[in-house]
Amino acid sequence: MSLRDYYVANYSKCDVKYNFLASWKGVAYPSHLIQVIACPFQILTFYIIIQKTPKNMKSVAWPLFLNHFLCAMLDVALCTLSTAYIFLPISGIFGVGLLSWLGVPSIVQLIFGVIIAISAVCSYVYLFESRSSSLLQNRFRISRKSTRIIYHRIIFFYNCAILLVFFKTPSDQEAAKLEALTIYPCPTREFFEFPVLIVLSDQKTAQFVTYIFIPSMFLQTALNILFHVFCTVYYLYIAPSKSVSTETQKNQKSFLVGIFFQTCIPLVNIAAPIVILSVAHSLGFYSQEMMNLSAVFVGLHGLVESIAIVTVHHHYRKSVKRMFLNKFCKQHRSTVFVGTNDRGSNSLWSRGAI
Template identity: 45%
Template sequence: MTSSLDNYYSTNYSKCNLSESFLASWKGVAYPTDIIQIFSLPLQILAFFIILAKSPVQMKSMKWPLFYNHLFCSIFDLILCTFSTIYLILPMLGVFTVGVFSWLGIPIIVELILITCSLLSLALSYIYLFENRSRSVSQNRFKMSKKSSRIKYYSLILLSYTTIFIFLTIIPTDQETAILQALQAYPCPTQEFFTFPILILNSDSTTSMFIIAIFMPIFICHSVGHSVFHVSCTIYYLYIAPSDLISLETQKKQKTFLRNVILQFSIPSIFILFSIGIIFTSRFYSQEMMNLGVDVAGLHGIGESIAVLFVHPPYRRATGQLIFRWKDPQSSIRVSAAQGNSSAFTI
């Protein structure tokens, strides 16, 4: 600590009534997320195997969108839970990390960029997943059949996402002054504020909350809006105005895939929404609630992997046969039919 911070720590900070709870400390985000990742990683690897090796012919068009979505979800979870676990002090937008990268000496700003890029990739993979479903409906007038159109579309989305990096322009260059200003706005942070190499993204609490209140809803609405549009088109052309040229069997399969994809998206999203709710519904700021929000967000990986493995019937059967040794009734029927044909041929 510098002399100014030493003076503040020995005088003003000693008067603070601080929480000594495990959850408020850096261990409250580091240890739970590490444990979560221990359970999440085998499920993620299993989901990769099931998608690549067990996707049936009728899911051919879904195989790679599901793979890319699971890939970017896994990258985000791995970064959040293992490599760049964040400890965020929200009122002053102060942040440091307690993951593997921090012990390797990688700058915090680089880690924040990695976390942001992984989050944007995750959001884009969900848009791609729903856009692919929408494109599979042949009568959809809004589908992008041409590859060039899809490249332009996703390029524009990526370009719009880059505006989130505006936070780089508000980071104070004089961090010592920024830290002292931040302490004026929030005088009693946890002791980690003084013992870890914290980065103040913005020392003005009013500006910080304004940025969060503006950019977070815009980002969420922008990402969700694209997905809602593609889902709405799919629902309209499957349920409201179905084509007479498409067989009922094909329409039934498309409806099933759509419901499964929506459910697959909904299950892990619950953890993210619950995490945001924990952080922003508290009447007063609490570091325990902030850290708990990060821990709950870390459960996204388990929820997403379980959704992939058990939402889609072919993947559910393959997972059951691999782990629980379930018997495939369809396989038994095929074997019985084959035996019957063999007996008839012998006769």
């Protein structure tokens, strides 16, 4: 049986409730709109980091800039370049973004997206490691550049091992799709109308990736971040240096709290839909509307991350307030000046002076 035969003979019997949210438009249009809204905030955040970073934060200015750049790139990939329509139960995916419109194969887009996502995750480790290593009293600080490069490369390449999964992608996609339909017999009609890529047809490999390897990636990343957080907290709160001024320590504590919330807020934005989907799938419930809504919600990551940076850091928050207040005051003074000129001209005209 071919896919066409299945669609004619079997799919017509499926009772699939089709609506906008379940369609490809329910992923593409909201995601593109999110990118349009997020772009000004991302540009503002770049400007704030480059121009408004105080001297006491210069040691982490580059890690903060790199983290924001990679998060913005992830947002562009998710919402514009490689917006994905995902069939979760069968590891099926196709793109509805700009690269798909240009004819870039789905497998290339998927590899590109995974590398960007891994880089963004690793940038958080780099951010916390830089904060920890900037404390001279920290016995575990990484002081040598070569050691830092080796350390972060190990983390990056361990996470990149997930790319080996793509060597298991079925070469016969027609047969893989028919096999996937035995697991999920009634997908939305996009499954038959678009060039869907079945990433994994081997259920054992899919279970290994889903339940063992991906959790191990998140675990090792979380443990690295927690280690650097522990070192920073210990040497700032429990055993602070006596040679560092109180004002400097206060700034260091404030920045630590800032990057903690800067990390947690976008993390919750990504983790919440993943947890909900996992629980629903384990209970035997799945809907394409839920999948598409989760993809859109994850696409908010860049907007949330940008807003978090300029609001949780005290100095950045003050800089943004000052920028908008100055702009408002200039416009107000200009309006008052023009209004005064108008009234003055009118009065002179009325007196016959002009």
